[in-house]
Amino acid sequence: MKIRTRFAPSPTGLLHIGNARAALFNYLYARHHGGEFVLRIEDTDRERSTQHAVDVIFDGLKWMGLDWDGEPVFQSTRQARHAEVVQQLLEKGQAYRCYSTPEELAAMREKARAEKRPPRYDGTWRDRDPSEAPEGAPFAIRLKAPQEGETIIHDHVQGDVRVANSEMDDLILLRSDGTPTYLLAVVVDDHDMEITHVMRGDDHLTNTFRQAMIYRAMGWDLPEFAHLPLIHGPDGAKLSKRHGAQSVVDFREAGFLPEALDNYLLRLGWGHGDAEVLSREEQIKLFDFDGIGQSPSRMDYVKLTHLNGIWMRQADDERLTNDVMERLAKHDDVELTETVRKRILTLMPGLKERAKTLIELSDNAAFAGLRLPLSLTPKAEKILDENGRTVLRGISEKLATLEPFTAENIDTALRSYAQEHDLKLGAVAQPLRAAMTGTTTSPGIDLTLLALGKDEVLARIRSVLES
Numbered sequence: 001m002k003i004r005t006r007f008a009p010s011p012t013g014l015l016h017i018g019n020a021r022a023a024l025f026n027y028l029y030a031r032h033h034g035g036e037f038v039l040r041i042e043d044t045d046r047e048r049s050t051q052h053a054v055d056v057i058f059d060g061l062k063w064m065g066l067d068w069d070g071e072p073v074f075q076s077t078r079q080a081r082h083a084e085v086v087q088q089l090l091e092k093g094q095a096y097r098c099y100s101t102p103e104e105l106a107a108m109r110e111k112a113r114a115e116k117r118p119p120r121y122d123g124t125w126r127d128r129d130p131s132e133a134p135e136g137a138p139f140a141i142r143l144k145a146p147q148e149g150e151t152i153i154h155d156h157v158q159g160d161v162r163v164a165n166s167e168m169d170d171l172i173l174l175r176s177d178g179t180p181t182y183l184l185a186v187v188v189d190d191h192d193m194e195i196t197h198v199m200r201g202d203d204h205l206t207n208t209f210r211q212a213m214i215y216r217a218m219g220w221d222l223p224e225f226a227h228l229p230l231i232h233g234p235d236g237a238k239l240s241k242r243h244g245a246q247s248v249v250d251f252r253e254a255g256f257l258p259e260a261l262d263n264y265l266l267r268l269g270w271g272h273g274d275a276e277v278l279s280r281e282e283q284i285k286l287f288d289f290d291g292i293g294q295s296p297s298r299m300d301y302v303k304l305t306h307l308n309g310i311w312m313r314q315a316d317d318e319r320l321t322n323d324v325m326e327r328l329a330k331h332d333d334v335e336l337t338e339t340v341r342k343r344i345l346t347l348m349p350g351l352k353e354r355a356k357t358l359i360e361l362s363d364n365a366a367f368a369g370l371r372l373p374l375s376l377t378p379k380a381e382k383i384l385d386e387n388g389r390t391v392l393r394g395i396s397e398k399l400a401t402l403e404p405f406t407a408e409n410i411d412t413a414l415r416s417y418a419q420e421h422d423l424k425l426g427a428v429a430q431p432l433r434a435a436m437t438g439t440t441t442s443p444g445i446d447l448t449l450l451a452l453g454k455d456e457v458l459a460r461i462r463s464v465l466e467s
C-alpha cells in the first residue's frame with residue numbers, strides 16, 4: 001500500500017502554526033515512508049474563502065520547504081461528485097430527505113435544552129414515509145446514522161477513542177441549497193484521493209466519529225488517524241494574538257528562518273530522545289507516530305528564538321545577506337548599493353554570531369549602509385571625547401598607508417598603535433567602532449574595518465573629526 005497523506009486547509013484566514021505543524025507532520029510521515037503528500041484546499045465556504053488566503057497557504061508551505069506532490073485539489077470543484085455520493089447513500093437507504101423547517105429545528109433545540117439534553121436532531125423524517133413529504137418544500141439530506149452500538153477510532157496518538165452511537169444524531173450531508181457539508185466533502189475527497197493516513201488537530205476528533213459513519217455507510221475503508229494535541233500559549237491558554245506571532249507569515253516577518261520554525265514545530269509535539277536540532281534529512285529519517293506526545297504543547301517563543309540563533313549561525317552568508325538587504329529596504333536612511341551588499345556579506349560571519357533573529361541581524365548590519373555623518377548614540381558620543389578623537393587621528397594615519405588592507409594587517413596596525421601609545425587594544429578599538437557604527441557594538445573591529453574598506457573607514461573617521 002502506498003502511503004498518502006494530505007494537508008487540507010480551509011483558505012479562510014492565515015496559515016496558523018497549528019495547521020503548519022499538521023502539514024509538517026503529514027509531509028514527514030509521507031516522506032519517511034516513501035509515500036506521497038498531497039494538498040487539498042477546502043474552499044467550499046465560498047463566502048469566507050479568499051484567493052489571498054490560498055496564496056498565503058501556497059507561499060507558506062513553499063517557504064517552509066513542504067513541497068506537495070501533484071496539483072492541489074480545490075474542494076469546490078468536486079461538488080458534483082459529493083452530490084453523487086449522497087445520491088448513492090439515498091439509494092442504499094443510508095440517507096434520507098429531511099423536510100424539517102428552520103423553525104422546527106430551532107424548536108427541537110429549545111426543547112432539548114429545556115430537558116437538559118444535548119441539542120440533537122430528533123429523527124422526525126428518519127422513519128417517515130417519503131410520500132408524506134410536503135409538495136415542493138426544500139429539504140436537506142441526512143445520514144441515517146446507526147443508533148446502537150459504538151463507534152471506535154483507533155487513533156495513533158490518542159489510542160482507542162469511542163463514542164456511543166446513541167450520542168450522535170443524523171448529520172446533514174447535503175444542505176437544502178444542494179451544497180455538501182464539510183463532513184461529507186472531506187470523506188469523499190479523502191476516499192477518492194486515496195488518503196491512507198489523516199493527521200490533524202484533535203479539535204477534529206468529534207468530526208472523525210461522524211465521518212467514520214459516512215465511510216461505513218458507503219462501505220469504504222477508513223484511513224488511519226492521528227489526532228494531534230493543540231498548541232497552547234506559554235501560559236497554557238489557547239494560543240491567541242496576545243501571546244505573539246501565530247501565523248507562518250507573522251513568524252517570517254518576525255525574522256525566523258523556515259528551518260528553525262520547522263525544527264521548533266516538530267519538536268513541539270514530537271520527540272526523539274534528546275535530539276533538539278534536526279536537519280530535514282534527520283527529520284524524515286526519524287519521524288513516526290511513536291514520538292508524538294498526547295498532551296497539548298506550550299508555545300515557547302524564547303526556545304524558538306534560541307533555536308533560530310543556532311540555525312542562523314549555520315545558514316549561508318549570501319542567503320542571510322539577501323534577506324538583510326530586503327529588510328533594510330524599509331529603512332530610509334540606509335543606502336542599498338552593491339557596495340553596501342558586499343560590506344554586509346563580509347561582515348556576515350561576525351554578525352550572525354550575535355543575532356538571534358533576522359530583524360536583529362539586519363538592525364546590526366544597517367550601519368554598513370548609513371550615510372555620513374552618522375548619528376551617534378550617547379555612549380558612542382562619550383567614547384568620541386578628546387582622547388577618542390586623538391586615537392582616531394593617529395590611527396587614521398596608520399590605516400591610510402596600510403597595503404594591502406587585510407584583516408591581518410589591520411589587526412597588526414591597531415596593536416602596534418596601542419603598544420606605541422601604551423593603550424589597551426580596547427582603547428583603540430572603541431573609538432574606531434563608535435566612528436564606524438555610531439554605536440558601541442559591532443562584529444570584531446578588524447572585520448568591521450575590512451568590510452567597510454579603507455576609503456570608507458577614513459571617510460567615517462574624517463566625518464567624526466570634522467563634526
Ligand code: GLU
Nearest residue numbers: 008009010042186200204
Ligand atoms: N479544512 C479543515 C481545517 O482547516 C481541515 C480538515 C481536515 O484536516 O480534515 O480545519
